[in-house]
Amino acid sequence: MNHNSDKTRQEPHAAGHQAWLPVMLCFLAAICIAACQGKKPQATEEEKKYPLPDTIRVATLYSPTSYFIYRDEPMGYDYSLLKQMAADKGMEVDLKVAPSLQKMIEMLDSGEVDLLAYEVPVTSEFRKRVLPCGPKNFTHQVLVQPKKENRRLITDVTELVGEHIYVEAESKYQYRLENLNEELGGGIHIHVIDRDTLITEDLIDMVSDGQIPLTVVDDDIARINKTYHRDLDISLPLSFPQLSQWAVALGNRWLADSIDNYFALETPRRKQAELLKRYFERAKNDDGTFTLDISKGYISPFDSFFKESAKKSGMDWRLMAAQGYHESHFDSTRVSWAGARGIMQIMPRTARAYGLPSSKITNPQANIEAAGRILADLDKSLSKKVSDPQERLKFVVAAYNSGIAHVYDAIALAKKYGKDPQVWSGNVEQALLMKANPEYYSDPVCKAGYFRGRETVAYVRNVMSFYEKLKKKVPQT
Secondary structure, eight states: OOTTSHHHHHSHHHHHHHHHHHHHHHHHHHHHHHHHTTOOOOOOHHHHHSOOOSEEEEEEOOBTTTBEEETTEEEOHHHHHHHHHHHHHTOEEEEEEOSSHHHHHHHHHTTSOSEEEEEEEOOHHHHTTEEEEEEEEEEOEEEEEEOBTTBOOOOSGGGGTTOEEEEETTSHHHHHHHHHHHHTTSOOEEEEEOTTTOOHHHHHHHHHHTSSSOEEEEHHHHHHHHTTOTTEEEEEEOSOOEEEEEEEETTOHHHHHHHHHHHTSHHHHHHHHHHHHHHHTSOOSOOOOOOOOOTTSOOOTTHHHHHHHHHHHOOOHHHHHHHHHHHHTTOTTOBOTTOOBTTTTBOHHHHHHTTOOGGGTTOHHHHHHHHHHHHHHHHHHHTTTOOOHHHHHHHHHHHHHHOHHHHHHHHHHHHHTTSOTTOIIIIIHHHHHHTTSHHHHTSTTOSSOOOOOHHHHHHHHHHHHHHHHHHHHSOOO
């Protein structure tokens, strides 16, 4: 800029202001750019009052509500809340998964972790050891009953007299029913099921399938399972609400206050409501009807993309098409509850790993091409575990649906418990179902923790059945 120009000499003050204006704008722009690049803004007085560490050490437990791995991505209601808080506050998370609630509290007592991101019951017993904080969760036991046209729903506890209810042996559900039965003067037929045989989620499935009439579970577990079984009613409470929260050590009141202060803000409250809907309300399977006509020798409008991808990956394009049908009904706009996208329902993290940008993840050709590469890599990895190529296809399809870590766990469990680790049906598929049971997903041979295997087992069965049908009706070339 030339400060000796004629205009500068004639209008010194105006020119000076005009000259510095671009400089100031550049300065302000630089500040904005720095902020956008991730630099932490100046803390407000409120944030100075309630500070949070740069890295927060956290313990949690594997569970269907708090933390689990799905398609190789960490998920869970409490985990998602934790990650959101950490992102908003510019913190790193050092996460450890404990084997039990007792061990988790010991980790807090010893100073190994700062926070328990798990819903610890707020009882007099636990208040002696931890300081509750963070999001409040009220749970109560509910009756799980089927919604059927010819069956009237039970709407009052007095109507339980004469009913047959199945619960886990020596569980809080059994004790609550026994107390309720005593309060009502008897008449409830309580059937206890050995925990080694079945778990709570199995009993919910059995109510949905009509194998048993009724069961009792906590309402948060019931709500999650209702997203898979929309033919169930869970509206009748059978107990008083129980408050549970995250927890910190007794001496860390400052940290508890900081976390409470964060969750009192409007944005975290809104995010919490979104996560509640995602995990506890949004349907996790598709019960809609979709008719597919393969009589003319083609499967979908995307057959050319499946064939092109199959040539590169070495997979049968008809197998990929069978997966596309069951993943999305060939809907390129579909987004699952977990965030999987496109015809082949690829998770965002997986897409990034395969060089598929978010802008192209729903593009049919790019989505199917990436799916082919994923399947080829899964087949290569599993070839070390399952030697027969045809049998291995079932393992590959399972790993595509669940994530390969859970299939590795199921193979290890199958081997440990006397099943054939190289055969899917009746062997590894059964071991995968075992991973919903704490006794088995806490086994040292399991590395990926809890997993609800029912959907993956059904997925493999449905995909392989449809694939066999396609092989008979649709030519490979």
